[in-house]
Amino acid sequence: MGRQGRRHGTVTVVVLLGAPGAGKGTQAPVLAERLGVPILASGDLLRAAVAARTALGTAADRYMSRGQLVPDDTIVDIFLERLGADDAGGGAILDGFPRTLGQAEALDRALAERGGRVDLALYIDLPEDDLVARMASRRICAANGHVYNIASNPPREPGVCDLDGSPLVQREDDREGTVRARMAQQIPPLNEVVDHYRATGVLRTIDGLRSIHEVTAGLLAATNREFGAI
Numbered sequence: 001m002g003r004q005g006r007r008h009g010t011v012t013v014v015v016l017l018g019a020p021g022a023g024k025g026t027q028a029p030v031l032a033e034r035l036g037v038p039i040l041a042s043g044d045l046l047r048a049a050v051a052a053r054t055a056l057g058t059a060a061d062r063y064m065s066r067g068q069l070v071p072d073d074t075i076v077d078i079f080l081e082r083l084g085a086d087d088a089g090g091g092a093i094l095d096g097f098p099r100t101l102g103q104a105e106a107l108d109r110a111l112a113e114r115g116g117r118v119d120l121a122l123y124i125d126l127p128e129d130d131l132v133a134r135m136a137s138r139r140i141c142a143a144n145g146h147v148y149n150i151a152s153n154p155p156r157e158p159g160v161c162d163l164d165g166s167p168l169v170q171r172e173d174d175r176e177g178t179v180r181a182r183m184a185q186q187i188p189p190l191n192e193v194v195d196h197y198r199a200t201g202v203l204r205t206i207d208g209l210r211s212i213h214e215v216t217a218g219l220l221a222a223t224n225r226e227f228g229a230i
């Protein structure tokens, strides 16, 4: 069972860092369960806005479909507003945010206003060629975005989500040309974010080339060192 998210009377904020395809969405639920806090995933938030055809979705889609980052102006306020919602009062696992140094600094300021900070930044690190291969075989469920991989993490029944029975689909931005663009555009700003958390002393790096279970074990070990074992 998850432990209470509150710690020292403040919030527990864990940032999950990694290039596209590193395994953030695969690993986030285990950490959320362990810490008893929700997952806030910027990509899921944006994909929901695109599907609902909101103004945010229309603005974001132009960038997402080209593999580019959505501008900080478009994502920062919306993401921080989501972080301020009641269910994140004890903290959250952040998947996909921050993605630029500007976003990391905006997050630091917003948390400082609440008497908090980023407690831990877990970086799932692996080479670009392995990332591209993984995304070619990724599938997600249409209803909730649960993540599978037809090579390394297949569903029990082909094409159907184990958790909610919805059909599995390929993400629009997982086609090879877009994947290469995402790597080229998104890894340099990610490296700046990694450096930021290294400088503040909260960065822990996990070898993302290992199996899903081994990566989970590495993430939980780092989390237990920070927050204590349960």
Ligand code: AP5
Residues within 6 Å of the ligand: 018, 019, 020, 021, 022, 023, 024, 025, 026, 027, 042, 043, 044, 046, 063, 064, 065, 067, 068, 069, 070, 071, 075, 095, 096, 097, 098, 099, 103, 134, 135, 137, 138, 139, 147, 148, 149, 150, 152, 153, 173, 182, 208, 209, 210, 211, 212, 213, 215
């Ligand atoms: P987002 O949805 O966040 O995509 P991403 O960061 O590119 O990351 P992915 O979701 O592609 O990968 P993941 O690390 O979650 O890997 P997964 O667990 O699925 O963002 C989408 C777009 O929105 C961005 O391109 C951008 O345009 C925009 N955006 C979002 N946030 C933004 C922000 N803050 N600022 C600006 N723009 C923003 O795993 C990948 C595959 O590998 C799966 O098939 C999985 O089953 C498999 N797998 C996982 N771990 C392993 C393992 N250890 N071994 C073998 N296979 C594995």
Ligand code: MG
Residues within 6 Å of the ligand: 024, 025, 026, 043
């Ligand atoms: Mg993801």
